[in-house]
Amino acid sequence: MPILSDPSAGTDRFDPDEIHRPIVTVGIAIAEVRKIEIDFHRHRKGQFLLVQQGALSCEVEEGLWIVPPRSAIWIPGGALHAVKTTGALEGYNAFVDPDFCARLPKLCCAVSVSPLLRELLIRSARLPPLYEEGGAESRLVMVLLDEIASARAEDLHLPMPSDQRLRRIVELMIDCPADRGTMDVWAGRAGLSERSLARLIARETGMSFSRWRQQLGVMLAVKWLAGGASIKQVASDLGYESLPSFVTMFRKAIGVSPGRYMAERHTVR
Known part of the structure; x- marks a missing residue:
């Protein structure tokens, strides 16, 4: 072919x-x-x-x-x-x-x-x-x-909601992943109460708001690291105040540090 x-x-x-x-x-x-x-x-x-x-x-x-x-x-x-x-x-x-x-x-x-x-x-x-x-x-x-x-x-999957108010939140988060606004802040941007946002996102994704946002961060990190970005730059772009806190989050989610994860991906086997 x-x-x-x-x-x-x-x-x-x-x-x-x-x-x-x-x-x-x-x-x-x-x-x-x-x-x-x-x-x-x-x-x-x-x-x-x-x-x-x-x-x-x-x-x-x-x-x-x-x-x-x-x-x-x-x-x-x-x-x-x-x-x-x-x-x-x-x-x-x-x-x-x-x-x-x-x-x-x-x-x-x-x-x-x-x-x-x-x-x-x-x-x-x-x-x-x-x-x-x-x-x-x-x-x-x-x-x-x-x-x-x-x-x-x-586990590189992120459930995507169909509710248009939630889709708007998704679009804003992807456009500005460093925004660490609280759940109450994000609910206000979508015209929802905090309780309504929690209920909607659990119903449509099967995840809590914080778990869903963390998974989005993991997936964006994987994408940027694969594109050649440094770990420090990825942590900054995701709004983490320190590199160790980002590495800890990534290790808990994926099972290995971001450096080791990408090294394994680029090792000729």
């Missing part, structure tokens, strides 16, 4: 649903540091998107995912989704026919990528679109399918 240099427009665009094979894999290579947005769309085939270098965000039906290096996102067939990237990106897209998705997750999820899974994606991307069925190439994509099905899920 050809490598996509701009998945959002132009002659690089292709329709995976028109290629009648169980799995079709295509590479992505965006060398320029520029913003690319693929608006909400859907396709019949499921999509497994590995990020090898860089990072992207993906919104899928009331959920937001951040995908850092060495991770991937699974988007079931038919799910409405949009993708954004703001820098250089390298990765692979595997589109899976619905007839072969029985063992794959029914809902969108982020997963870690093993060295074997990564190599299988690279190998399958070199196959012709209409590879021979019943032979070695067909067996290769079946092993790829097995590895996708067994990939370990990661």
